[in-house]
Amino acid sequence: MTIMTNLDEVKATLIDVLSLGDAGQRLNADSPLLGSLPELDSMAVVSLIGALEERFGIAVDDDDISASTFETLGSLADFVAAKRAA
Amino acid sequence: MEPFFLGSGADQRFCLFHRPAGRCRGAVLYVPPFAEELNRTRRMAALGARRLAAHGYGVLQIDLYGTGDSAGDFGAARWDLWKQDLDTGAAWLRARIDAPLTLWGLRLGALLALDYARTATYPLAPLLLWQPVAGGSTHLTQFLRLRTAHAMLGEDAAAQNSTKALRAALDAGQTLDIAGYDLDPELARAIDALPAPDALVPPVPAHWFEVLGAPGQAPGPAAARLKAAWEARGTPLHVHTVTGSPFWATTAVSTCPLLLDATVDALEERAHAV
Numbered sequence: 430m431t432i433m434t435n436l437d438e439v440k441a442t443l444i445d446v447l448s449l450g451d452a453g454q455r456l457n458a459d460s461p462l463l464g465s466l467p468e469l470d471s472m473a474v475v476s477l478i479g480a481l482e483e484r485f486g487i488a489v490d491d492d493d494i495s496a497s498t499f500e501t502l503g504s505l506a507d508f509v510a511a512k513r514a515a
Numbered sequence: 516m517e518p519f520f521l522g523s524g525a526d527q528r529f530c531l532f533h534r535p536a537g538r539c540r541g542a543v544l545y546v547p548p549f550a551e552e553l554n555r556t557r558r559m560a561a562l563g564a565r566r567l568a569a570h571g572y573g574v575l576q577i578d579l580y581g582t583g584d585s586a587g588d589f590g591a592a593r594w595d596l597w598k599q600d601l602d603t604g605a606a607w608l609r610a611r612i613d614a615p616l617t618l619w620g621l622r623l624g625a626l627l628a629l630d631y632a633r634t635a636t637y638p639l640a641p642l643l644l645w646q647p648v649a650g651g652s653t654h655l656t657q658f659l660r661l662r663t664a665h666a667m668l669g670e671d672a673a674a675q676n677s678t679k680a681l682r683a684a685l686d687a688g689q690t691l692d693i694a695g696y697d698l699d700p701e702l703a704r705a706i707d708a709l710p711a712p713d714a715l716v717p718p719v720p721a722h723w724f725e726v727l728g729a730p731g732q733a734p735g736p737a738a739a740r741l742k743a744a745w746e747a748r749g750t751p752l753h754v755h756t757v758t759g760s761p762f763w764a765t766t767a768v769s770t771c772p773l774l775l776d777a778t779v780d781a782l783e784e785r786a787h788a789v
Contacts, residue, residue, distance in 0.1 A: 486736035
């Protein structure tokens, strides 16, 4: 069993919730999310936050939810990493 | 599959009974998820019911008050009414199938099943918990976000822009429109006040099923924590993980076939243990 990095796990969660499939595998830390992925509308953002909360056992506050958090896969992964370390 | 109504008029509840194939092994009462997740998971619930029926279980799906095809508006739904509905469904099953009852809950339905199980006055079989939510309060916040996310992404500047503000409105007695659902403060309060799953120890063991996106992923921390908490109180929790799609969260309808297999396998192990 390969140990997944934080980036890998966040990416996997994103791919699952948005059903991105193979196209999702091509995403990397610099890939823009909000505004670039048509699947990522406000409803999908809510599902994604919920999935991240449950997957990683973190709690996302209102203040955490800004467009910049979802700017790229990297910014999202950094956000999750910080929460996991808290 | 037999559709029917329990009760009548303003009190009716829509039910679906999946008749067991072959020798009847027991009865299952489905406890559905909340709001949008109920819609997203209809297909998977139907597949689950059919699979359990094929495996010899009589499965009852009851639309809880204010949801589905049952009487009542969503705004009139209440947690205690929902527990009464489960009681009604359970009694219907008990009158027809003489066996301990399996409560099968999905997402918030898993917590509702656990909360209900504590007060059941008849024998229960081990519970089946599909992807339980982390807690009532967390789930309520996730639901409220359906409204704040629009504001966050600039789609509705008039919306209150924080879950804190929405909670304050609920506390002040205001019913809120969340993505088309009229959320009544009483229902919100009941969900918010649910004890943590650690404290919702059932009188019988339970099976926790978690869906992971890839074989390399570790399960979330909640299952292990709950297992330790319950086992300290003498109640076994069996944790099963399967790979598949998070069908309660995907924007397009999806299913998780391996979850069906794992559920039946868990029942099978139990049968062998007897």
